[in-house]
Amino acid sequence: MQSLWQNRLSESCTRYRPWLLDRGSLTRRIRMRCAAFSVRHVQQQHGVAMPSERHMVALKHHSRALLRDVFLYCGETPLVFAHSVLPATSLHGTWQGLGRLGSKPLGAALFANPRVQRTPLQFKKLNRRDALYKRACTILPNPPASLWARRSVFYLEGRPILVTEVFLPDILKLHP
Ligand SMILES: C=C(O[C@@H]1C=C(C(=O)O)C=C[C@H]1O)C(=O)O
Numbered sequence: 112m113q114s115l116w117q118n119r120l121s122e123s124c125t126r127y128r129p130w131l132l133d134r135g136s137l138t139r140r141i142r143m144r145c146a147a148f149s150v151r152h153v154q155q156q157h158g159v160a161m162p163s164e165r166h167m168v169a170l171k172h173h174s175r176a177l178l179r180d181v182f183l184y185c186g187e188t189p190l191v192f193a194h195s196v197l198p199a200t201s202l203h204g205t206w207q208g209l210g211r212l213g214s215k216p217l218g219a220a221l222f223a224n225p226r227v228q229r230t231p232l233q234f235k236k237l238n239r240r241d242a243l244y245k246r247a248c249t250i251l252p253n254p255p256a257s258l259w260a261r262r263s264v265f266y267l268e269g270r271p272i273l274v275t276e277v278f279l280p281d282i283l284k285l286h287p
Pocket residue numbers: 135136137138139150179180181183191193194195215216217218219221274275276
């Protein structure tokens with residue numbers, strides 16, 4: 112049975128709690144704890160978002176979005192798998208340049224603008240049945256049975272961007 116996205120954290124995530132609950136920039140939080148931070152681009156292409164994502168950004172069934180997958184690294188250690196859904200209609204106005212980020216962190220753009228609003232975080236313990244679990248584990252030699260993830264929607268000028276972050280075990284090596 113696949114678990115659902117929850118609005119509250121269960122108790123079984125104690126060690127990941129500081130990372131899951133911090134509403135500030137994850138890029139900034141990691142940079143404060145690791146001088147060798149980098150974003151490694153996995154893929155960025157237009158496609159159809161997953162059903163559980165489409166309703167978060169009011170995408171109709173066949174509407175296309177820019178789907179961006181990256182890993183956040185400290186040195187050679189992967190810490191986070193980040194999956195973002197940017198509806199084509201959101202890539203206008205202030206956010207028209209987000210389609211050309213490459214290895215620049217999306218967070219730098221989202222948190223640089225004080226007018227950006229963020230919805231409450233949702234949480235999910237991903238397992239091997241989840242597509243995002245499988246994509247996050249592609250670079251883990253010994254993947255754990257489950258991975259904690261969070262997601263929320265960023266809004267600017269009424270334009271939504273869904274950001275999902277999957278925390279990899281080595282993030283626990285950083286100071287919480
Ligand atoms: C939203 C942020 O941006 C981070 C960087 C991302 C990217 O470059 O694609 C995606 C999600 C985040 O982990 C953040 O720093 O909080």
